[in-house]
Amino acid sequence: MARFIALWMGTLLQLCHATIYTNDWAIKIRGDLESVNRIAEKYGFTNMGQVSALKHEEGNYLHNYQTCIWKFHLLENWKYWANLTVEPLMVEWLKQQVVQRRVKRISRQCSDSKACQSHMNIAAAWRRGYTGKGVVVSVLDDGIEREHPDLKPNYDPFASFDVNGQDQDRSSTSAVNNHGTQCAGVVAAAANSSRCTVGVSFHARIGGIRMLDGDVTDIVEAQSLSFSSGYIDVYLAGWGPKDDGATLDGPGPLTRLVLQDSVQTGRQGRGSIFVWPSGNGGERGDYCSCDGYSNSIYTISISSSTQHGSQPDYLEPCPSTLATAYGGWDREEMVTVGPQQSCSTAQSGTSLAASVAAGVIALTLEANPLLTWRDLQHIIVCTSKAHHLSAPDWRVNGAGYKVSHLYGFGLLDAESMVKEAERWKQVPSQHECAEEAAIQLSRLIHPGSVLMSVHETTGCSSKAPQHVAYVEHVVVRVNISHGRRGDLSITLTSPSGTTSQLLANRPLDNSTEGFQNWEFMTAHCWGEQAAGEWTLKIQDTPSQKKDGSKLGLLFLFVTSQYYETCTEPRLAAVKIQGWASRDKASYLSAVSQGCWRSVFTLAGPCDPECSDDGCEGPGPQQCVTCLHFFLKFKNNTRLA
Known part of the structure; x- marks a missing residue:
């Protein structure tokens, strides 16, 4: 069980002009509380308390981890912290705390x-x-x-x-x-x-x-x-x-x-x-x-x-x-x-x-x-x-x-x-699909040029526990080296054609640090199908003359399954019988409840099989609701 332990705020040590370091350290370490306290004392730290707890599973084993916050109270022992690396079976990471700039986003009534x-x-x-x-x-x-x-x-x-x-x-x-x-x-x-x-x-x-x-x-x-x-x-x-x-x-x-x-x-x-x-x-x-x-x-x-x-x-x-x-x-x-x-x-x-x-x-x-x-x-x-x-x-x-x-x-x-x-009926548990190895790029992008990557995804359909049929969030993680970060713009286009501007040019951003494992997130694809071609486009729009900058790119696709009425194997093959509109829109309107009906307007006639129950809509070719929805697989096996 990974636990997060909190330290008392320590004395500030300003080690450089830009960064203020504290005497507080965060460490993720395997073991129970007794082991954590023993190792802390051994290396000149004091364990200050728990923040949170998480389970950490590797293979078929569930490990106990403590993510602790330690206070380093003996300044003359500064060199001891490095010796924690001799505990490779216990220490996963160690990070000294720095003061972060946070500003209030002023409001009025x-x-x-x-x-x-x-x-x-x-x-x-x-x-x-x-x-x-x-x-x-x-x-x-x-x-x-x-x-x-x-x-x-x-x-x-x-x-x-x-x-x-x-x-x-x-x-x-x-x-x-x-x-x-x-x-x-x-x-x-x-x-x-x-x-x-x-x-x-x-x-x-x-x-x-x-x-x-x-x-x-x-x-x-x-x-x-x-x-x-x-x-x-x-x-x-x-x-x-x-x-x-x-x-x-x-x-x-x-x-x-x-x-x-x-x-x-x-x-x-x-x-x-x-x-x-x-x-x-x-x-x-x-x-x-x-x-x-x-x-x-x-x-x-x-x-x-x-x-x-x-x-x-x-x-x-x-x-x-x-x-x-x-x-x-x-x-x-x-x-x-x-x-x-x-x-x-x-x-x-x-x-x-x-x-x-x-x-x-x-x-x-x-x-x-x-x-x-x-x-x-x-x-x-x-x-x-x-x-x-x-x-x-x-x-x-x-x-x-x-x-x-x-x-x-x-x-x-x-x-x-x-x-x-x-x-409201509670949505099912969140599923996460991550596909990254096939879309790693390392290319040179010149000022004014565009780097484009098209990736075909199945929504991890071959991995049942991770399968994502419809999208909530999409996260793109990138590593980009660039001479001026503010010159970059990034878009992501979904299989349904929705384009999200993940990043626009920032004229005041002169940083040369680029993006290191930075995650961009879009909610604009909410409800869309995960499977299909996703297109990532990165453009360099120079604010001044300069040489091309090398781009190292890692694109990580992460979505969440949200659908609440059918199991995943059924989602992949189901369609609405008799409706002339898009299959997905018809499907969502048919099997969902409540607010979804105000979102989707069907563009087809009422299914003959539900005519006895009544079909409502603004016109004979605009069926919006039907009391019973008859679904069938591609093999014509009907589902009520």
Whole structure:
């Protein structure tokens, strides 16, 4: 069992101008706790506690691993850590912690609550009786002011902790550290005692994890994202790497493993919900695929729109954004929850949009507490609305979903989400298909040229446990050496013809470091078939004259099986009898429930075999629903 152990924050050691190292180390080591403590003491470390636990299986054997955080407390013993390599059967990796630059994605309150409620249908969800009751949300930020009249009735001490100080003082009362309080007010400001605002989920429990008011390391992030994961339902992070158009950064190894572990074990096995803002670097040409937090399949990345449906100047596009909430209101300063029990003004940003989204998610979880983390993503995809948002790149993917690089699948609709949650049937377990060996490339790309790779995949159909029939997420991992990283753009085209812009040119990114095992993720192929030709295209658009740069490329295809009504062997061969429309669209419309019917419109006549039960649609050649669906294999064996 792999466990993640946390260290106390050590004294900072600045070893170079750019990087600040701490006395804290993370180590993954095989053995029980007694063995871990013994080896730590042997090499001059102190074991400081557990962060998380994972199972590690090799072949037919299940190994016990401890991913520990150790504090190195004897400076004169600095050379001892290298001797850990003499324990090759026990030590898998060791990493010294560095201070990471994390910035708040400043937010402000909704300037027109009626517009906010009407277009997102929040008030309609309230009228159905949902207010977030029984749902716990924790804000990972600079702390929240627990005594503020708007927050005090819903404040939850069990969802709060001071990771920076490693104590129970969770209050934030300074004017500088007010961001967490603002976000908390958007989510769960109480209704009856409100002084400044009313939260989207005004009966939800709200906590604050103080982790930005000090040095942020991989350990700090991992501790924060895993704190009380059996109790907290939704983690709201209003921060990320610097949105300067040049930074490429994301979670460290501990945080990545905590995210992966938490969607398996959090919320009593249903999976913790992580809500992240897509980023505020639009005015600097930033692209949110360069943010490894919003770019993760385990987080719900939220974009922002003005109340008029237009694009805020700060908005970053990318294909990992799942949906949109209101977060920009034409640069007006509006009143929100402030420090020292006051109300204050705040600037707009995607952290407000993420806060609104966290409130809507709390309403949805109240409607159905049994939703898994993937159920929730499915509900967001199939209920979000595109019609109110103005964007030049709206397109319909191969599964019938309208999607945009600016807004994901559209504006969150609270009423539709709670209604869908009420009748939702849990999706099957996630499958992952990884195909990489056949598509490794090492080529020279010249300025202005294009490198293209076409890969035929079967969705790992020959490997039953990994077989992926229909796609949720697609992840492309690349290694690229390049003289100027900002000159590169990358697109991925699915077998259904959906093109995802994984990376756009970033004019301010002058880095020569390229991409080292960087994962780009797209949700734009959601619901499409995995099998077929996937085309990856990398283009070098030079900002200045230079020689060609060598590209070493590894393309890793990862998808998730999502289909909920048929077994995988049946999926591969089933078609709808008698319908003239595309087989896949007909199939999805026929065998799915609820929201799918609002997505797919069939283009064929009613199947004669269901005419006795009735067939509904806008015309005789537009059958949309049928009470019984008759499916058959290619060998004409019928399935009811």
